[in-house]
Amino acid sequence: MKKNTILLFFMLISFSLLAQNKFTKVADNLFERYEYVKASQEYLLLVEKGNSEAYVYKQLGECYYNMFNTVESAKWYSLAVKTEQDAETYFNYAQMLKANARYEEANAQMKVFAEKAPTDQRAVEFNKNPDYLPSLIDKNKLFDVKILDINSDKSDFGAVLYNDVLYFSSARNGGGKKYGWNEEPFLDIYQSNLKADGSLSEPTPVSELNTRFHEGPVSITADGNTIYFSSESFNSNSFEKNNAKRLKFGQVHLFKAKMENGKWTAITAMPFNGKQYSTSNPSIDKEGKILYFSSNMPGSIGGIDIWKVRVNSDGTYGVPENLGDKINTAGDESFPFVTDDNVLYFASNGLIGFGGLDVFFVDLKKNDVPINVGKPVNTERDDFALTYNITKQLGYVSSNRSGEDHLYSSIPVCKGQIKVVVKSMKDDKILVNSKVLILDENSNVIGTQISNEKGEVVYDVDCEKIYIIEAYKDGYLTAKVPLAKFVGGVMSVNVTIKPIDVVITETEIILNPIYFDFNKSNVTKQGAEELDKLVYVMSQNDKLKIYVKSHSDSKGDDKYNLNLSDKRAKATVQYVISKGIDASRISGKGFGETELKIDCKNKCTDEQNATNRRSEFLLVK
Numbered sequence: 001m002k003k004n005t006i007l008l009f010f011m012l013i014s015f016s017l018l019a020q021n022k023f024t025k026v027a028d029n030l031f032e033r034y035e036y037v038k039a040s041q042e043y044l045l046l047v048e049k050g051n052s053e054a055y056v057y058k059q060l061g062e063c064y065y066n067m068f069n070t071v072e073s074a075k076w077y078s079l080a081v082k083t084e085q086d087a088e089t090y091f092n093y094a095q096m097l098k099a100n101a102r103y104e105e106a107n108a109q110m111k112v113f114a115e116k117a118p119t120d121q122r123a124v125e126f127n128k129n130p131d132y133l134p135s136l137i138d139k140n141k142l143f144d145v146k147i148l149d150i151n152s153d154k155s156d157f158g159a160v161l162y163n164d165v166l167y168f169s170s171a172r173n174g175g176g177k178k179y180g181w182n183e184e185p186f187l188d189i190y191q192s193n194l195k196a197d198g199s200l201s202e203p204t205p206v207s208e209l210n211t212r213f214h215e216g217p218v219s220i221t222a223d224g225n226t227i228y229f230s231s232e233s234f235n236s237n238s239f240e241k242n243n244a245k246r247l248k249f250g251q252v253h254l255f256k257a258k259m260e261n262g263k264w265t266a267i268t269a270m271p272f273n274g275k276q277y278s279t280s281n282p283s284i285d286k287e288g289k290i291l292y293f294s295s296n297m298p299g300s301i302g303g304i305d306i307w308k309v310r311v312n313s314d315g316t317y318g319v320p321e322n323l324g325d326k327i328n329t330a331g332d333e334s335f336p337f338v339t340d341d342n343v344l345y346f347a348s349n350g351l352i353g354f355g356g357l358d359v360f361f362v363d364l365k366k367n368d369v370p371i372n373v374g375k376p377v378n379t380e381r382d383d384f385a386l387t388y389n390i391t392k393q394l395g396y397v398s399s400n401r402s403g404e405d406h407l408y409s410s411i412p413v414c415k416g417q418i419k420v421v422v423k424s425m426k427d428d429k430i431l432v433n434s435k436v437l438i439l440d441e442n443s444n445v446i447g448t449q450i451s452n453e454k455g456e457v458v459y460d461v462d463c464e465k466i467y468i469i470e471a472y473k474d475g476y477l478t479a480k481v482p483l484a485k486f487v488g489g490v491m492s493v494n495v496t497i498k499p500i501d502v503v504i505t506e507t508e509i510i511l512n513p514i515y516f517d518f519n520k521s522n523v524t525k526q527g528a529e530e531l532d533k534l535v536y537v538m539s540q541n542d543k544l545k546i547y548v549k550s551h552s553d554s555k556g557d558d559k560y561n562l563n564l565s566d567k568r569a570k571a572t573v574q575y576v577i578s579k580g581i582d583a584s585r586i587s588g589k590g591f592g593e594t595e596l597k598i599d600c601k602n603k604c605t606d607e608q609n610a611t612n613r614r615s616e617f618l619l620v621k
Contacts, residue, residue, distance in 0.1 A: 023051055027059065036063040054083035065092050068356070068382060068400055070099035081109070087116035098355030099380045103133055106355075121301075121329045122350050132352050139374035143395065143410040147402075150192055150200050154185065155405040157398035158217030158281075160337070160387040162224065164194040166396070168407060169216025173205065187214040189229060194392075208264045209257065217335075217385065219282040219291075227264055228256050228282035228291065252280040254293060272297075272309060272320050281385075284311070286340045294334040295320070302330040306346055326369055327362060335385040335398075338364070345373075347384035355380040359397065377410055386410060414463030416488045421456045422471045425496040430455035434473040436495075441466035463488045471495040477532045500533045509534060509546065509617045514572070516613045518555075521567035523575045527615075531572065534617060535579040538586075545620040548572050548588030551595055553609035554602055558592060566590025572615050588615075 027042035040063040043056050057080035064073035077093035090113040097106035107130055114123035129135075150156075152172035159168040169187045188210040190203040209215055213232035220227045230252050253273040257264040273279050277297040284291050292308045297320065305328040310318035327333060331350025334357075338344050342364045347357040351370060358378040360370040377383055381401045388395040388410075395410035422434040434451040438459050449457040461467060469481045476497040483493065503510040511534060514527040523531065538544050550569035552561035569588035577583050598608045 024056065024059070027056075031059060031063065034066075036066050039063050040067075054080050054085070058085060058089060061089070061093065061096075065096060068099075070096045070356075070381070074100060074102070081112075087113050087120070090116065091122065095349060095355060101355075101380050121325065122331055125329075125352055129352065133354075136352075136354060136372060136374060139372070140415075141376065141413050142373055143377050143397075143412055145376045145397065146409045146411075148200065148396075148407045148409060150203055151406045153404070155187070156407050157405040158335070158385045159396035159398065159407045160218065160220075161194065161389040161392060161394055161396065162220045166192045166194060166200060167206070167216075167218045167220070168192075168203075168396075170203070172203075186212065187216055189216045189218060194394075206264065209267070214252070217281060219284045221284055221288040222286055223288070225259050226256055226284075226288070227259070228254060228270075228284055230280040230282065231255050251275065252278040254279045254282055271317055278304070279307075281335050283337045285338050285342070290338070291317075292336040292338055292344070294336060301325055301328040302332060302350055304332040304334050306333045306336045306344075326367075332357075337385070337387045339388050340390045345386040345388070346370075347382075347386075354378050356382040356400075357384045359383050359386045361386075388412070414488050416461060416463060416486060416490060418459045418461050418467060418469070418483070418486065418491045418493060419456060420451075420459070420469055420471070420493045420495055421454070422451050422473070423455060423494060423496050424476070425498045428496075431473055431476070431497070434471055434476075434497075437470040437472075439468040439470065441468070443468065461486055469493055469495060471497055473497060475500055475536075477529055477536070498529065500536050502533050502537055504537070504619075506619070508619055509537060511617065513611065514615045515610050516568055518553075518609075518613075519564070521564060521571050523571055527572075528575065531575050532579070535576055535581060538576070538581050542585075544585065546576075546586045547618045547620050548586065549595070549616045549618065550588060550590045551597070551612060551614050551616075552590070552592050553612040554593045554596060554600070554604060555609065562590060562592030562594075564590070565592050568613075568615065 023046060027039050027046065030039035030042060040060060043060045043063065046056050057076045060076035061073050061080055064076065074093065074096040077089065077096060080089065081093060090109045094106040094109035094113060097109060110126050114127055117123050152170060154171040156168060156170045156172070159166055168190055170190050171185045171187050173185050173188050189206040191206055192203040193201040195201060209229060211231065215231045216229060218227055218229040232252060251274070254270040255267055256270065257267045270279060274297060277295060279293055279295045279297065281294045282291055283293070289311050290308050291311055292306060294304050295307050296304050297307070299322050301322065306323045307320045308323060309320045312318065322328065327346070329348065329350025331348060333346055333348045333350065335347045336344060337346070343361055344364050345359060345361045348360055348370070349357050351358070351360055351372070353372055359373045361373060362368050362370045372378065373386070377386065377397055379399065379401045381399060383397060383399045383401070385398040386395060393412065395412060397408050397410040398405055399408055400406070418438065420436050422431045422436060423429060424431055432451055432453055432455055434455065436449050436451055436457045437445050438447045439445050447459055449459070451457050463486055466485050467483045469483065471479045476499055479495050479497045481493065481495055483491065511530045514530045515524065516527070517524060534546070538546065548569050550565045550572060552565040554561070566589060569590045573586050573588045576586050593612070596612050597614060598604065598611055600608050604612070
């Protein structure tokens with residue numbers, strides 16, 4: 001059931017409709033009464049009896065289009081267009097093909113549509129970018145989507161969260177009269193409580209708002225005192241008579257109610273409702289001053305448009321304003337929802353999308369053009385009624401991707417930025433043209449940038465992940481900075497790197513002392529920093545060959561010290577090789593306590609022993 005296309009509801013007085021011809025009279029009458037299920041059955045009987053007119057095929061395509069049976073609709077449209085049809089039929093056929101991911105065929109029908117209606121905005125937009133699909137598919141994911149467990153086997157849609165209560169429309173009430181459009185019960189407003197663990201309670205009807213007609217969706221003011229909702233104009237005794245067909249035609253209208261003693265009371269119709277047009281799908285802004293809604297009222301650009309109206313402090317309303325042709329098209333735009341930060345989400349089948357209704361958003365503060373939300377919110381089917389609670393950071397969207405309108409959570413994909421500034425540790429000077437890497441927690445490189453004139457780079461990142469920053473620059477030691485788990489927003493990181501201060505003589509490379517812990521041979525953090533200097537020097541001169549001499553202190557016996565120092569030499573050599581220096585360019589040996597830096601005759605202080613535990617780097621070549 002395509003809620004966005006329901007404009008008229010009616011009350012039958014008696015049956016007396018004009019038929020297309022004597023063969024299609026019964027089916028046509030049902031079609032005009034929006035009883036598409038029964039109408040399609042009658043048209044199918046005609047086909048079985050050999051009535052193969054293009055008109056019957058088109059009517060079957062239209063029936064299934066309105067029931068959103070995309071396979072059957074495309075099947076019958078394909079037969080109808082073998083005979084020339086009006087432009088809108090080709091457009092509708094293209095939408096059904098897109099809904100089945102038959103994009104090449106859909107584009108072929110859109111080309112016919114564009115030829116027949118070249119000034120239609122939908123045709124203009126299509127001609128601008130007929131190969132739009134790859135760019136839509138490649139869009140960054142903005143939301144994670146998951147079906148809710150409160151859905152019924154009937155239509156459920158239009159969910160919106162206020163405080164800890166989720167309101168939505170549903171046809172799950174099987175006790176009443178069925179609606180001929182799709183043979184489902186009439187829609188009612190339901191509510192479900194959001195529990196502390198994030199689950200939802202069993203939905204219950206909002207009985208004071210529900211009638212024997214359709215109701216929903218809703219919008220509630222921030223203070224919780226006023227609710228706006230859609231219902232049928234029969235509830236305010238507003239309708240038009242068609243005496244020739246002995247019918248009463250009603251519309252979808254907007255109503256409001258006040259909260260008193262825990263119940264919604266004082267239900268009143270909006271003063272800008274009209275007998276000849278629909279007003280529906282309300283969304284009130286944070287301040288309660290602007291009400292957005294959808295309507296086909298005079299002044300609409302397409303079938304249904306997004307409108308807004310000012311809510312005055314005295315309870316009166318301004319003159320409704322169309323949001324204009326940046327948002328509204330010759331197609332349908334409906335289900336507006338405005339967030340607390342003034343971003344408008346809405347559904348459209350006139351803007352370029354995947355098929356059927358797609359969800360778009362636009363920042364009303366910037367007067368931008370609408371942007372397709374992309375997958376997985378949007379699919380080849382109808383996707384609509386996206387709402388978002390900023391406080392709870394919970395969103396909801398409706399979709400018939402499963403074949404029935406159902407409710408889905410739409411949780412924003414948390415993103416943000418890590419801003420890195422690279423400076424010199426020596427004088428705090430900004431370092432331009434530094435290479436800055438960002439790695440995941442497993443040290444996999446996920447991005448590389450060069451710092452700009454401000455010494456900075458900026459990475460766009462996902463939330464709830466751990467990142468590592470590495471900064472490189474010629475003449476400086478590489479710095480590696482693990483970051484805390486990123487939770488959103490902008491994280492500023494200053495990375496300071498040490499200049500390489502190495503003295504090179506004719507016989508050796510002199511580094512700051514590389515010390516080892518007592519009785520250990522592993523390279524320490526301090527030692528690694530110094531060895532990185534050696535690595536840098538060797539990387540800049542591939543002719544250099546180094547011989548490492550490692551020494552111990554005088555504690556312990558000679559044999560033990562010789563063995564320990566040899567381990568230290570090998571550890572030093574292995575560290576340099578691990579940094580990319582060829583093994584043929586560096587070798588080493590341990591000398592134990594045979595070449596003490598300070599011969600303190602076994603009366604050495606801790607400082608003197610530490611000085612003796614060292615490595616030296618001789619130039620071999």
